[in-house]
Amino acid sequence: MCGLVLGLLATWAAINAGYGFGSLVAGPWTAWPQTGVPDIDPYARAALAGRGEAPLARGLGLAFVARVDSSGEPLDGRCSYRISSPVPPARFWTIGLFGLDGAPLANDAQRYAYSSGEVLRREGGGFDIEVARNARPGNWLSPGKARSFVIALRLYDMSIDASAKPDPSAFPSIVRQACS
Template identity: 40%
Template sequence: MRFLFELAFTILIATTIGFATAWYAVDRGVVFGTVTVGAWKAWPLEGSANADPYSLAMLARSGEIPLGGGEGIAFTATTDSRGNPLSGHCTYAVDGQTPPARLWTLTAYDALGHLMPNAAGRTGFLSREILRRPDGDFVITLAGDVAPGNWLPIAPVDRFKLVLRLYDTPLTTGSQLAGVTMPRIIAGACS
């Protein structure tokens, strides 16, 4: 009798912890090979034949197709440079430079990975369209209301994420990526 109890106890521990940690790892994107630069995260292994099982599980669940190493690399930010979550009720300035790439795009998605519809019909920026300062740096303003300069509209959602995709870039390995300069994401006023 006691043996049965203990066996049930063991199985309970095993299934609870096993499922919980697996769910956590896949859902939260706790993956080996994450490259973090400020608020930006990249998963260079995702686009290679050496992708780890966690990356593959995440991709299978989200249905996303990653960029291959020969195509480019995507950086994702879900927080500003201070670590606060990005909210559609605030304005943000994406300020600075991007790593070397032939072209890049900056896109804002809602928490589920959908584009946010807006009256301006603008869902992302292409590097060639950006107005730059004389030193080559740029500022992209993320705001719900019309803003001067490079304005990327966002919807008043609780959480959103930014994806900066570098196409045709010499940076493909994790160690190269870890040392790059990424633009800062500076929070402004919130409503």
């Protein structure tokens, strides 16, 4: 009986901790490249089914998620953040805010993400995206009334080697500005 309970607890923890095994970590960003392959591990398959998600196929792209800022502190909707370039080489990318359940965050601006084709850029091609409840000039995303959220970076047609450790300096920084 004890073995059954321990097995069920271990399975529950594995499913709720992410998408199984084989994560790629680059600073605050984490991706699970094995979720987009036919021989996906059973823990990742269960996690995807539980969340109702359909992952990108490995050859199409990769989704990275940040639950913490660049200093390792959990993202907090009462705080403001600056997400700053660079982004790893990709034909197209998006950066957006999502709830812990994976749904886009409701906000009055009805702006949920920016893409590489629409983000306003600084001279030289870099960009900054402000994350705050109150409107900001330039690229701004609001977490709405959410207390907790995640930032998702989706890279489409990218050149990241899923078997190598990615360079954190090639990924956007997430810097906490102030909290209310």
